[in-house]
Amino acid sequence: MSQVVNRTVVSEVVLLGLTESPELQDAIFTLFLIIYTLNLLGNSFILVIVVLDSSLHTPMYFFLCNLSFLDICFSSVTVPKMLQNLLTGQKQISLTACLAPMHFFHFLGSTEVLILTAMSFDRYVAICRPLHYTAVMNVSMCLSLALSSWSAGFVHSLVHTMFTSQLPFCGPNRMNHFFCDIKPLLGLACTDTSLNVRLLYLITGSLVMASFLLTLLSYALIGISLLHIPSASGRMRGFSTCTAHLIVVILLYGTALFTYLRPVTQESLRVDQIAAISFTVFTPMLNPLIYTLRNKDVHRATKCLIGLLV
Numbered sequence: 001m002s003q004v005v006n007r008t009v010v011s012e013v014v015l016l017g018l019t020e021s022p023e024l025q026d027a028i029f030t031l032f033l034i035i036y037t038l039n040l041l042g043n044s045f046i047l048v049i050v051v052l053d054s055s056l057h058t059p060m061y062f063f064l065c066n067l068s069f070l071d072i073c074f075s076s077v078t079v080p081k082m083l084q085n086l087l088t089g090q091k092q093i094s095l096t097a098c099l100a101p102m103h104f105f106h107f108l109g110s111t112e113v114l115i116l117t118a119m120s121f122d123r124y125v126a127i128c129r130p131l132h133y134t135a136v137m138n139v140s141m142c143l144s145l146a147l148s149s150w151s152a153g154f155v156h157s158l159v160h161t162m163f164t165s166q167l168p169f170c171g172p173n174r175m176n177h178f179f180c181d182i183k184p185l186l187g188l189a190c191t192d193t194s195l196n197v198r199l200l201y202l203i204t205g206s207l208v209m210a211s212f213l214l215t216l217l218s219y220a221l222i223g224i225s226l227l228h229i230p231s232a233s234g235r236m237r238g239f240s241t242c243t244a245h246l247i248v249v250i251l252l253y254g255t256a257l258f259t260y261l262r263p264v265t266q267e268s269l270r271v272d273q274i275a276a277i278s279f280t281v282f283t284p285m286l287n288p289l290i291y292t293l294r295n296k297d298v299h300r301a302t303k304c305l306i307g308l309l310v
Contacts, residue, residue, distance in 0.1 A: 013098045013188065014174045015091045017082070018273065029086040035285050036079045042288030043068035046298075053301040059137040060126070063119045064291060066146055067248075070115065071284035074108040077101050078179040078280045085178070095169060098180035103161040105181065109279075110207055111153030116249055117211040118145040120218035123242050128225040156207055163196055177273060179280070212253050219246065247290050248283070255279045 018028055046068040050056045078101065085091045125136050160182055170190040177184040182200060186193045219242065226239060255275045292298045 009168070009170055012092050012094055012173060013169075013180065013185075015081075015085060015093060015178060015180070016174055016176050017085055017091060017178045018277075025086045025089075029083060032079060032086075032281060033083055035281055036075060036083070039075050039281075039285040039288075040072060042285065042292075043072045046288055046292065049298060049301050049305065052305060056297060056301055059122050059142050060119070061297075062142050063115055063122060063146070066115050066149075067112065067119070067287065070108055070112045071287055074105070074112060075280055075284040077104045077108065078276075082178045093180070098185065099161060099165055102164070102180045102182060102185065103157050105157075105179070105280075106160055106204075107153050107157035109153075110156045110204070111150050113208060113211045113252065114149035114152055115146070116245070116252065117214050118149060119245055120215040120249070121145070123245060124218040124222055127222050127242075152207075156203060159203060160196075160199065163199060167191060167193065167196070177276070179276070181276065208253065212249075215249055215253075248287055251283050251286070252279055255283075 017025075019025060047065055050061045050065050081093075081101065122137055126133050129136065164182060164185060167186075167189040168191055169188050173188060175184045175188060182196070186196055189196075222242060255278045
C-alpha cells in the first residue's frame, strides 16, 4: 500500500471466504473439489458425445454444447481460486487480479442467460412451428443467436468492469466473499458508487429480466400449443422435451434475480454468498445430469460410443 493525497490506496484485496474454521475449511474443500470435478467430467462428456455423434448435430445440442462449455468456464473462474484459498489459507489477491475474474464471471454468466433464452426459442419453434423448424433454425440462425449471446455478454461485462476499475479503493480491503464480484467490491470503494449500483440494476437487471420474460413467453406459447394436442401421451412427450430446460432456467434465473436486484447491504452480501454458491458451484454440476438423465438420444449415443471403445 502507498500514500497518495492522504489516502491509503489499496493494491490488494483479502477474500474472507466462506468460513474461518479450519475444520469446516477442510470439509468444504473436499466437497467443492468433488463437485467441481463432476462438473468438468459431466460437461466435457456432453461436449464429446455431441461432437462425435453426427445424429446429435442439431440446434438443440448445438446450444447445449454452448451451455456445457460456458458451465466449465463459468465455474472455473471462481472455484479453483476458492479451492486454493481453502487449501493454502492465502486469501490475498491483487486488485487487478480481482477485476479480471469479475469481468469473466459476468461475461460468462450473462452469456449463459442469453444462451438459455436462445434454447427456449429453439424449443418454441420445434413444438409450435414444427413444419418450419428446419427452415427457421438453420445453421445461420443458430450461429447468429450464439454469437449475439456471446457478444452481448462480453459488452455487458465490459461496461461494469470499466466503471468499477475507475473507482478509488482506499480501504478497508477485506471482502466478505469467496470470489471477486461487483457488489462486495463496490463496498470497498472510498467514493460514491451510486452510479455503479444504478448501472448494475439497469443493465444487469434489464438483461436478466428481458431474457427471463422472453423465456417465459416462449414457454407460455409452448404450453398453449401443447394444450391443443388431443392425446395425453402427446402432451407429455412435448412437455418432457422442455422439462430439463425449465429446471435449469428456474435455478439460474432465480438465484441471479435474487442476487443482483436487491439493495447492497452487509446482510445482503452474506446472503449473496449462498446464492453465489448455487449458480457457480452446484448448478454447473447439475446441468449435465438434468439434460442427460432422461435423454434417450444421449443414452443411445453413449451406448454407441462405449460399443466403439470396447
